[in-house]
Amino acid sequence: MTCLIRLLEMPEAREPVLVEGLPGMGFVANIAAMHMIKELGGRKFAVITSSSFQDFAMTVEGGGIRTPVNELYYCPQDIIILYGNTQAEGSLGQYELCWEVLNLVKKMGCKMVLTMGGYRRERVLGRPRVYCAATNQGLLEEARRLCDGVIVGNIYGAAGLLLGLGKVLGLEGVCFLAETMDIYPDPRAALEVLKVVSRFLGFEIDLSKLEEAVFLTEELWKELAGEERREKAF
């Protein structure tokens, strides 16, 4: 089976942008994508299974069953979101899945891929900075105007591969990574990425729920840090 895309419906997209939101560093892209789906009214239109996903089922509270899966959502803002609870394992699986997804969205009129993620830092002081990279000069200039600098180094997993394979298929690509310490799911980094992405793609989005999540996480964090400080005091 390798990689199997089951279409639930075929949305009438115009020239949709593919936004990648799979789990990765600090779950930055994953949190941002989940928030986009909720706030933009995304509708699931495809379910993706890959033989490079892990071979198990997860149980959820009360005895339900969840399986490793990727999904495509269509938002009325003409945005397609690649969301899921896993990435394919191994180079072969990653290439296969990204390739299939890109071919599908290209058929739907897609001309641009936007990938998101975390940018690992030892320490993140104040607002996490957002960095960018792009597959062409025009896109890169637009992106740079909205964020704090350019990415230095490799972009791993689907976030990098979708850009490279997109190029092979003639799609433009841009990537936004927010600083994260990658030691917990990081809504603060997701928030900063989303601010930039919404400005870049020109859609309005209510970020209040995400801001609340950030607030709660930080309160928890301060408390833990306080305890740590207290512990260290003795």
Added chain:
Amino acid sequence: MTCLIRLLEMPEAREPVLVEGLPGMGFVANIAAMHMIKELGGRKFAVITSSSFQDFAMTVEGGGIRTPVNELYYCPQDIIILYGNTQAEGSLGQYELCWEVLNLVKKMGCKMVLTMGGYRRERVLGRPRVYCAATNQGLLEEARRLCDGVIVGNIYGAAGLLLGLGKVLGLEGVCFLAETMDIYPDPRAALEVLKVVSRFLGFEIDLSKLEEAVFLTEELWKELAGEERREKAF
């Protein structure tokens, strides 16, 4: 070749349930499936070879040759049993085999998959408890009524994957795991799973031979434990 299903005959099934009984934790599913095949009069109708099985042949007493194989049996109670002496190795092999089996049984009218297995515990006191999970609410409620609680955690291998891929193909899924210490083939856990499964699927099964196996295993066990205690006494 990847995964090859050789049909020996095509049983006239109505709306068969697929029951998974491959080797795994405590050989619980494997023992239970073997007992079902014998007691329900299962008839082998398909032989499955996969290039993800191990590449060797085993010899049996007297110079015969056994090879890694999975098999499908049809029982007159309209039950299909997936039995074998191995599981495919690696994610790709597991997905491929489960996918092929599910597609075959779906063509035969199957609408539900039931998987079995062991649930690892440090210690199992008294009767091993049986836990369940299911892919939809209705099935879950039925299952819970017959057992001791719901599964918490991951369901590995074919027992988990058949549920997830079954869902992709529109089949319902339910899983029963019995507590086992997973340090020896565990007929006691298999017996408890079989009691629940027979009630769940509504078939009659003579469990006396399995009970005898449990008795013999436990006698052996007590003796060993006695010796251990005696050893510890000095």
Added chain:
Amino acid sequence: MTCLIRLLEMPEAREPVLVEGLPGMGFVANIAAMHMIKELGGRKFAVITSSSFQDFAMTVEGGGIRTPVNELYYCPQDIIILYGNTQAEGSLGQYELCWEVLNLVKKMGCKMVLTMGGYRRERVLGRPRVYCAATNQGLLEEARRLCDGVIVGNIYGAAGLLLGLGKVLGLEGVCFLAETMDIYPDPRAALEVLKVVSRFLGFEIDLSKLEEAVFLTEELWKELAGEERREKAF
């Protein structure tokens, strides 16, 4: 490409036996097969390349180039020999290659597979004993009459897999393994296997060159052992 069989010519076989002679324990099968090809007048009719062979080229004396390859030879005694300088690596590669070879020889009328190899022992005293296994009772009885006993344990690699996959394709299978310490290429074990195989298949073969190789190897061996003894004496 996976596994590619290039036919050089199509020999007019009647009901040929496939004899496996790939490198393995003590190079027993490999040495025996090479000797059979030479003495029986085998003619190469197919070259096999697999993407599961190692990805390198070997140089030979004087700057020539040898590559990992398997080959099929046809001998006028209606014997097909699978010979080569490597086995496919990994389960997938092994299954693919054995499967392709078996399908080809089956088309040529083959109904029986005979595999050879070494049987690892800590020490081999006197003549290496030869053990057998077979996929059916009739063949097994014939085989047992000609050798020292039956194989206990697993038969690894192509020697085991060809038997198992042969069974799937409806071919009979028999295996002869000779005792070897597997610490050097072992012509003595190859000689013993060949004696049994020639009797089993009913062909005449001049074993004098192989006997000479055995003699030379043993002389060398005694010398080394003598030195070792002398070393131990001090």
Added chain:
Amino acid sequence: MTCLIRLLEMPEAREPVLVEGLPGMGFVANIAAMHMIKELGGRKFAVITSSSFQDFAMTVEGGGIRTPVNELYYCPQDIIILYGNTQAEGSLGQYELCWEVLNLVKKMGCKMVLTMGGYRRERVLGRPRVYCAATNQGLLEEARRLCDGVIVGNIYGAAGLLLGLGKVLGLEGVCFLAETMDIYPDPRAALEVLKVVSRFLGFEIDLSKLEEAVFLTEELWKELAGEERREKAF
């Protein structure tokens, strides 16, 4: 997708030689190929993507994105160059890519493959020596006249595999390896390989830029060595 060759144009080759220049020991082939492309006026005509490349994107200065890729260039001297920033990982990926490339160039009239690379040495004193190997006697004799001896040992990766698979497809093959310590990109070894290759294939090439690179590298090297000596003096 496995291995995907995207043709940008189809050059009118006559009987082109395929020259391999992928990254490997001391980057010898890679540097030599890059220099050939520049000096011979090579024109990119195909882009190769493989699911056995690594699954990431690299950023370049200023926020651009580079992806793992192989490319084919056609030079007016009737030479096709296989160039890239990576080799496929794993045996399967290497075989697939080499196989696809060889089939393409064979269709373009290619009858000979020339591979280059480094030959690892503990120490390289004075001019790095160049060694050769070839798939037939005629080619080997021509090659030996132009270099310092024949290769002893294995030729790893695409440099070896293109020769072996070329043979399967009926293409002649020759390989030139220059001595390198393989601890830094080695333009000096690349220069020596290029001198031999240009004479072997009979094309003129301006080596002055490569000589300059060698000079600069060696100056740097002497300085480092000097420092090391000074450090050792204390």
